[in-house]
Amino acid sequence: MSWVQPVQIPADVDQEDRIVGSFTARQVAIVGGTGALLYVAYLVVGDRVPLVVCAVVAAPIAVLGILLAIGRRDGIPLDRYLLAAIRHRRSPKFLVSTLGNVPPAPVWMAVRPGPLPAPLRLPARGVAGDGLIDLGPDGVAAIAEVSTVSFALRTPDEQDALVAVFGRWLNSLSGPAQILVRAERMDLTGTITNLHENAGLLPHPALTSAAHEHAAFLAGISARHDLLRRQVLLVIREPAVGNNGRESAAARALRRLDEASRLLSACGLTVRLLDCPATSALLASCFDPTAPPIHDGEFAAPGETVTRGERW
Template sequence: MSWVQPVRIPADVDQEDRLVGGFTARQVTILGGTGGLLYAIYLIVGDRVPLVVCAAVALPFGILGVLLAIGRRDGVSLDRYLLAAIRHQRSAKSLVSTPGNIPPPPSWVAARTGRPPAPLRLPARGVAGDGLIDLGPDGVAAVAEVSTVSFALRTPDEQDALVAVFGRWLNSLSGPAQILVRAERVDLTPTISTLTANARSLPHPALVAAAHEHAAFLADISARHDLLRRQVLLIMREPAAGPNGRDAAAARALRRLDEASRLLSACGLTVRLLDASATAALLASCFDPTAPPLPDGELAAPGEVITRGERW
């Protein structure tokens, strides 16, 4: 009889391996590098400087090395946190969208003091007319909004059926896919305005009073709470290769979304592909969640010339 020894897998699969004494390779490198540097300095100046002075000077550097190795802040190790802070301090704070490098100002322009702006490098090159995100050499990405279904209110058999359908969709994936669950603020002002305007045409005074009472209730909770709604997005990305790679990648991404829509419909989920305006509004809200929404009118595409008719 053969026995199979179970292997415990940690919940965090991205956790670093512990090599020596519970320390990771990064921590061992920091501690060993700090100790080796201090020892090398002692070998150089130890004969000319008293031992007490050497210990007093080396103690702060030793404590700093230990803190960098084992310390954490907001879930990030202190060495990576310090490197990120230095990188942020040295990087340009003003970024502008430009197809190339920013040319220097002419000699006759009195440039302001401070760090000049730097080009804004984004993975997305723009949103095409079909709503797909152009990723340049990385291909295209199709974004769809997916409805939700209550899992806890289903019976065990229904839950097993939902899991089986979802598993079949996962097994059918032929390329990269991302499920993004985001929370966005909800503005009840249009709903309250529509409710108040429609209350005037209600046939009974009791209905009018109920409509105004509900509008006041919505206005009260909107003023006292930060209302959020959950949005589930399904993103399909396809790489582009060849002269017509963008069109082929777009066709594959749309086909994969269509397959996901057919399979997930068995779970009662609706997959709706976002059009160009909805995708642009989504990207804008991700970059600046506190900004007002984009206007509903048609937006000019990047590089498109905007004209205006004049009356004579």
């Protein structure tokens, strides 16, 4: 009889492998590189500089190398955090939407000297009429809004059934999918206006009074609090393959959304594909979350000349 020793698999499958002791390859490279740099510097100047001076100069560098190797900030290693800070410092801060490079200002225009704005290069080329986001050579992305269910109020058997259905959907995935949970501001102005306008049409004075009181209650809540609602989005992305890459990618994305709708309907969830105005409004709100919500009809169609813009 042969015995097989079980192998423990860590819960965090993305955890880096330990190469020397508890140090990863990245940490070994940082500590080893720091030590090699100090050793080479000592070989170069060790004969002409006293040993105490070399130790005083090398100590802060060694401590900095150790901190970069083992230190973390907000869950991010310090070396990557430092590289991200340097990249942010060197990256342009003024970006403009353009198809090419930003041309310089004409000579007759008085402008302050300084660097030119850099072009803003977004992965999305635009939103098609069917609501799909055109990612250019990367294919298309489809965004659907998904309803929610109360998991905590279900019985244990119902919770197990919900988890099983969700697991079946995850196992059926044949491509990239993203579940995005975002909070957006709620505007109750329309609801309050409708309550006041329709209160007079109610058949009983008590109902009319209750409608006005409810409208006043909603107005008070809007004045005292920042009202938010939770929105769950399902993003399906498909790459463009072949000559008619965009059409085939769009068909695959819509088919995958249809499959998700059928499977998740067993959980009581509804999956609704966002149309072109809704997708455009969603992308605009992601760029400016503090702006008021954009309603249908406020976007100009592709190629349409904008003659008036109150939002600007």
